[in-house]
Amino acid sequence: MTKLVIVGVAGRMGQALIRESRLASGIEVVGALDSLRSGRIGEDVGEIAGLPPLGLSVSADLAAALKAAPDVVIDFSHASGVPTTLAACVEHGVPLFVGTTGFGPEMSSAFGAAASRIPLIVAANTSLGVTLLVELVRSAAAHLPADFDIEIVEAHHRLKKDAPSGTALALGAAAAGGRGVELQDVAAWARHGEAPRAAGEIGFAVVRGGDVVGEHRVIFAGTGEQLILEHRATDRAIFARGALAGAVWLAGRAPGRYTMRDVVGLSSV
16 A cells, blocks of 8 residues: 655645545555645645545644654645655655756756655656657657757646646656757747747747646647657546556655656666
8 A cells, every 4th residue: 555645635636645545555544734725725635636535634734744653745836835754754854756847957956966865756647648759759859850940839728827737847858868959058938029940949939728638739840741649638637547556666666756757667769
C-alpha cells in the first residue's frame, strides 16, 4: 500500500486525484492539504471531490501531515507554494511528485539541490500521450531540415494562470534539444507588427477560453509540406491517473531527479 499526501487537494487536479485514488488499488491518501485562503480547511475531501465522506479533512498543516510517514507527497497547488512543500519533504526525507507549473528559473537550482536528498519528479504534464509526444517532437526536430519552421500552439481553460503552459515549454525544449540549441536562445514568445519571422525561431501561440482541458499542437512547417504532432486531453482524469502512477513509481527510489519518461520506461524515439 502506497500512502500519499496530496497538496492542493481543493483544486481541479486535487479533486481528480482524490476521485482516481478511490478507483486505484494499492493507494491510500493519508493527508490532504490546501491553503487557508482556499476556504476549504476542515471539509471532508470526499465531499469536495463529489464523493461520499471519506473521513479525511483538509488541513493547512503540512508538517503534521508528514508525521503520518507518507511514502510520497503529490503537489498540484501553485508555483508559489511549491518551495515550502519542497523544503518540508527534504527535511522529512519524503519523495515528492510535483505536477504544478509556472515556475521561475530560480527553482531549477532548488530542484537540483533537493534531488540530491530525495527522489523527485517535476512533471509539466503527467499524461502518457504527452510523454510520448515530447519524444516525437525531439526526434522530428533532430531529423527534419533546419529550414522547417516550428510553431507550438496550446489551448487551456480560461482560468489557467501560466502561459505558455508548462507542457508547451517542455515541447519547445524538446524541439530545441533536437536541434542542439537552447530554447531560451530561439524562443519567440509573441509576434506583432511587420517584422518577418527569423530563421530558427520556435514560436509559441496561447489560447485561453471556456473549459478546454488541454490541447497542444507542434507544427513543423516546411516549403510545400507540414508535419503536425498533436495531443488533446478531454478528461482531467488522465493527468490524475498519470500522477498517481508516477507517485507509486517514485516511492522507495534512491534520491535523484526523475521524469515521466522514467515512469513509463520510455526510451528516446
